[in-house]
Every structure is written in structure tokens, then in C-alpha cells.
Amino acid sequence: MTLPDDLRQTPLTAFNIAHGGKMVPFAGYEMPVQFPDGVLKEHLHCRAAAGLFDVSHMGQVILRPKSGRLEDAALALERLVPVDVLGLKPGRQRYGLFTAQDGGILDDLMIANRDDHLFLVVNAACKAEDIAHLRTHLGDECDIEELTDRALIALQGPQAEAVLSTLAPEVADMRFMEVADVVLLGSPAIVARAGYTGEDGYEISVPADRAVALAEAFLADTRVLLVGLGARDSLRLESGLCLYGHDIDTATTPAQGAIEWAIQKVRRSGGARAGGFPGADIILAELETGAPRRRVGLRPEGRAPIREGAVLFADEAGGEPVGRVTSGGFGPSVNAPVAMGYVPASLSAADTALFAEVRGKRHPVFISPLPFITQRYKRS
Amino acid sequence: MLKFTADHEWLSIEGDVATVGITQHAAEQLGDLVFVDLPDVGAVLEEGGAASTVESVKAASDVYCPLAGEIVAVNEEILADPSLINRAPQGEGWFFKLRLANPDDATALMDEAAYLALVG
CATH class of the missing domain: 2.40.30.110 (Aminomethyltransferase beta-barrel domains)
Structure with a gap:
């Protein structure tokens, strides 16, 4: 296969190739679809022990309130997502959606409260549009910064806690959807106890120049196997998780996509901050009537x-x-x-x-x- | 006589019957196979006609009939366990046996050295 030469690389592209990754174009990046063990073994290993994934193609974005008050950034973001951002406690994250005026979904994302700013993780294929969307609508209240100098590594599976604990014992105490600053191999990392496999695990944002050392450290643990996009897809599919652009997109609403759970009561009809996001009339009406x-x-x-x-x-x-x-x-x-x-x-x-x-x-x-x-x- | 096609099938020919399967190279490229669909015994197929479909964890791929003929047997074992194709693509993982309409046509196919040079 010849790859178009304008594909972007992640901080782990060379690492992926060195470990036998079969590289394919994905969302503008050169990404491993599988490693030598193959999709089946990678999938089963992740459910049995731990899988290591390079997900650095995803967008990492910081929303910092110009006022210095996080609630201003939270309320500003609530104008674009039907999610309770204001109620998100420090050190917690939740799933969210950017909605469109016609009730469709522009992207799905993770939103974390990081005390003095919000930290968003968005899909690779949508990140340029998402950031432009944020700048257009939130630029007055927030400084919006894409973190292009960081890698994102997912460690997923029943042994993920034991593996990551060898570098930072405190991660064992984190709960699902908790986000914390953790020092890993001497580097500051943002660790979220979350993932896209249905397994327990972590998503770890680290400075780009520390990514290979961290990935090598994980891989040196015999419980860990490198996993490509092929098994990432079968893992998330078995777990019933949506892939944006496939299971949800601009032509599907939250109720049609069966992700009503992402819209908390406070943003629904009768809630204290009901509506106020693009497509709210359509989206909230559909929650009442059913899609x-x-x-x-x-x-x-x-x-x-x-x-x-x-x-x-x-x-x-x-x-x-x-x-x-x-x-x-x-x-x-x-x-x-x-x-x-x-x-x-x-x-x-x-x-x-x-x-x-x-x-x-x-x-x-x-x-x-x-x-x-x-x-x-x-x-x- | 062992012959190969550019579509990554092999044929082991004895008399006018060819045992047909996919090559080691094809099996490696497809990855772990999870499903296979075989033609009916008695089906008469044209050269290049769709004979079978294999599904890997990644995608579906067609297997073409390498020469014209009639299906005289299919390998039920790969229906039950498609991973047999990955384990022994050029042995126990055969797909079907084909009674060749024109056995002489086989001489035009590649030998193993030519096939290996093609995929090398």
C-alpha cells in the first residue's frame, strides 16, 4: 500500500511502525490498523489483560475562561452542547455532543473539569471544524487552545490498573470518569479513567516527547499488547459505543442515536438551564415524544x-x-x-x-x- | 500439478479435478477469518466468476473461480471453523474441488515460482 505523503504522524507513528503496525490512512493520520498478532488476538487480549492504543490523532483542546471563573467557560460551552457542564465537578469528565440547529450531531467529545479550565477531547476527523466552531461561538469568553504537542495513549483492560499502578500507584484509587494530574516517568500527565472499549482503563495525555518512553514502558510489561484501530473498532462495537460519522452524524439526533442519557435533566425541558444549545427545540421535543x-x-x-x-x-x-x-x-x-x-x-x-x-x-x-x-x- | 492465479488462489490438479484454495499470502493479508461462504456442489461456474466469500475481522473478500468447471466437493470443515484457512491455507484449509471444463487451460496459470515472484 502506498500512503499519500501528506498524512500526518502522531508522536507514536515511528513507534507503531517499529512494532510492526500495519499502517493505513485514518482521519488524515498514518495509523496502525493492526499489529503482527492481528485484530482477533489484540481484541481478546485487551478484554483479558491490557491493550495499549495510540489515539494521539484525537484533538485535545483547552477552554480557559478569560474571566478566570470556570463557570463562565462552563456556561459558554453549554451554548454548544446539551450537557450539564456547570454541574461537572473538578476532576470529573463526561460525554458530550456538539449539536446543530437542525438537531443533528456535529461531533461527540469528552469534557473534563480541570479546576481552572475545561479540557476537551474531540474526534480527529472533526477537530478542525470543532475548534473553529468553539472559536466562533466562545471566542469572546474563552481562550481556545489546541494542544498539538501532546500524545494521547489509551491503556485498556482488566489489567490496566495494575500496569499503570507500577508507574503511579495513586491511579488505582481513581473512579470511572475521574481525571487527575499524575506524574509518569517524571513527566506531567493528564490521566482519565475512561476509554472506548467497555473495559476499565485509562486515557493518558502526555507531552509528545515523552510518549515513546511511556509507551515502551507499558509494552515492557508482559500483560500489555499493542492494539490497532481494527480491534479498537470491534471492542467499541461490542460495547455498544457510537463511532461518530457512522452511528451518529449530522443526520441523526441524540434521541435517534439512543444517547439521550448524555443530556442531563438540568438541560431538558423543565430543567433549570433547559435548552439554550443549537437544535434545542427539536432535540428536547424528541426526548418527550420519542424519535x-x-x-x-x-x-x-x-x-x-x-x-x-x-x-x-x-x-x-x-x-x-x-x-x-x-x-x-x-x-x-x-x-x-x-x-x-x-x-x-x-x-x-x-x-x-x-x-x-x-x-x-x-x-x-x-x-x-x-x-x-x-x-x-x-x-x- | 500446483498452479496459482493473480487473484491469490491455488489449484492442485489431479486429472480433471482441481482442489482450490487461497494462498498463504492471501490468508496473511486477509487476517483472521471468521466466516466463509462456499458454492453449492453441482454449481457450474465460469472462469473468474464469484465462487466464495470470505469474511475476516476486517472485511469481506470474494474468491473467484480460477477456471471454468463444476463444483464436485466443498470443504465443510472451513464452514465450521474458518480459522482453519489461516492455519493451513494451502492444505486442510482448501475451499472446493472443481471438475475442470477444459483441463488444458490450467497450463496457462502461474507456477509457484511465478506466483511468489508476483507477491514477493
Whole structure:
């Protein structure tokens, strides 16, 4: 494969290549889709022990209130996200969405309260637009800075705590969605107990020039295996987590995407700070009435994976399409194909039988609760 | 007689029957296989026609019929355990047996050295 030469590199690109990463273009970056062990082993190892991921392509952004009062930055950001940012305590993060005037979703992100500023992590493919969006709407109240000199490393899996604790014992006491300053190998790191696999684990922001040393230290631990984007995708799919641009996008609303949980009560109709974000009328009304279509889990009956783009039908033959698969593949931990897609609300109940068309043949699929695996976050 | 195609299939030919599978190189490139779809015994396929589909953890790929003929057997074991293809692509992981319509056509296919040079 020849890579376009304008692909961007992360602080760990050379490290990934040196460890046998099969590099592909992804969101403008040269990223490893897999390592020599392959997607299946990487996936299973992450669920059994610990996986190490380079996610430095993601955008890291600081919102600093010009007034010096964090609540000003929180309230300003609430104009763009339907999320309770003001209520986010120091050292905590939560999932959020940038919404559009028509109720669609511009991106999903993590929002952390870092005492005197907010720290955002956004998708690589959207980061330029997100930062422009922030500057346009929040530029008066906030200094907006993209941290381009930092790497982001995810350490995920049941052994992640034990592995990271060897460098910083205090991380064992962190809870899910907690964010802390931690010194790792003598360098200041921002550690969040969170991830995108359904497993316990951490996402670690470190200065770019310290990334390789830290990654090598993790990898020297026999419990850790390098994991590429292929297994990252199957891990998050089994965990029922949305991939922006696939499972949610500008054409889907939060209720359609089944991520209403990301909109706290205080921002909903009747809440103290109801609405006030783009598309609020549409998005909040849909929370009350229910969306006409919803994102659901899909379990194919056979062994054939049902992939993104497969069209869903209500009947085995004939009829109009009723929906579409937005993510799908083989779930190594489920040991069966798994998928997600959109169906009419009337067909969204668990165990409803539908048919997915693959190569001209209709395969039975069943609506399934999400996630497909048991999430193992450290909530307490 | 062992022959290869540029589409990464191998054929082991005895008389007018070819045992067909995918090459070691193809299996490595595809990654871990999780599903395989085989043609029906008795199906008559054209050269280059879609004979089978393999799905890896990454993507679906078609396997083409390397020469015209009739399917006389399929490997049920790879249906039950597609990882057999990864473990022994040029042995136990064979796909199907094809009774060649024109056995002489096989002489035009690549030998192993030519195939290895192609993928080298």
C-alpha cells in the first residue's frame, strides 16, 4: 500500500511502525490498523489483560475562561452542547455532543473539569471544524487552545490498573470518569479513567516527547499488547459505543442515536438551564415524544458478519427497506457477528426479527440490547 | 500439478479435478477469518466468476473461480471453523474441488515460482 505523503504522524507513528503496525490512512493520520498478532488476538487480549492504543490523532483542546471563573467557560460551552457542564465537578469528565440547529450531531467529545479550565477531547476527523466552531461561538469568553504537542495513549483492560499502578500507584484509587494530574516517568500527565472499549482503563495525555518512553514502558510489561484501530473498532462495537460519522452524524439526533442519557435533566425541558444549545427545540421535543427511528443493536442469526451499509428489511422477501446498518462486524468476545443500525421506533423492541441484505441475500437479524458485552467500568 | 492465479488462489490438479484454495499470502493479508461462504456442489461456474466469500475481522473478500468447471466437493470443515484457512491455507484449509471444463487451460496459470515472484 502506498500512503499519500501528506498524512500526518502522531508522536507514536515511528513507534507503531517499529512494532510492526500495519499502517493505513485514518482521519488524515498514518495509523496502525493492526499489529503482527492481528485484530482477533489484540481484541481478546485487551478484554483479558491490557491493550495499549495510540489515539494521539484525537484533538485535545483547552477552554480557559478569560474571566478566570470556570463557570463562565462552563456556561459558554453549554451554548454548544446539551450537557450539564456547570454541574461537572473538578476532576470529573463526561460525554458530550456538539449539536446543530437542525438537531443533528456535529461531533461527540469528552469534557473534563480541570479546576481552572475545561479540557476537551474531540474526534480527529472533526477537530478542525470543532475548534473553529468553539472559536466562533466562545471566542469572546474563552481562550481556545489546541494542544498539538501532546500524545494521547489509551491503556485498556482488566489489567490496566495494575500496569499503570507500577508507574503511579495513586491511579488505582481513581473512579470511572475521574481525571487527575499524575506524574509518569517524571513527566506531567493528564490521566482519565475512561476509554472506548467497555473495559476499565485509562486515557493518558502526555507531552509528545515523552510518549515513546511511556509507551515502551507499558509494552515492557508482559500483560500489555499493542492494539490497532481494527480491534479498537470491534471492542467499541461490542460495547455498544457510537463511532461518530457512522452511528451518529449530522443526520441523526441524540434521541435517534439512543444517547439521550448524555443530556442531563438540568438541560431538558423543565430543567433549570433547559435548552439554550443549537437544535434545542427539536432535540428536547424528541426526548418527550420519542424519535421516529432509533439506533439499536443487531444480532445476526448466522455466522456471516453484517457490515456497515447493509440494508434492513422487515420481511424475508420484497418490501421497502426499513433501516440500515451503521456499524457491523465480527465480535471476537461475543464469538458471533454483531452490528448496530437504525430502525423505525415501531420495530426497535428487543428480539424483533428483521432481515439484513448481504450480497443479494437476506439474513435474519434480531434487535438486541446494547452493549453486547458486560461493561467493566470502575464506578466505585 | 500446483498452479496459482493473480487473484491469490491455488489449484492442485489431479486429472480433471482441481482442489482450490487461497494462498498463504492471501490468508496473511486477509487476517483472521471468521466466516466463509462456499458454492453449492453441482454449481457450474465460469472462469473468474464469484465462487466464495470470505469474511475476516476486517472485511469481506470474494474468491473467484480460477477456471471454468463444476463444483464436485466443498470443504465443510472451513464452514465450521474458518480459522482453519489461516492455519493451513494451502492444505486442510482448501475451499472446493472443481471438475475442470477444459483441463488444458490450467497450463496457462502461474507456477509457484511465478506466483511468489508476483507477491514477493
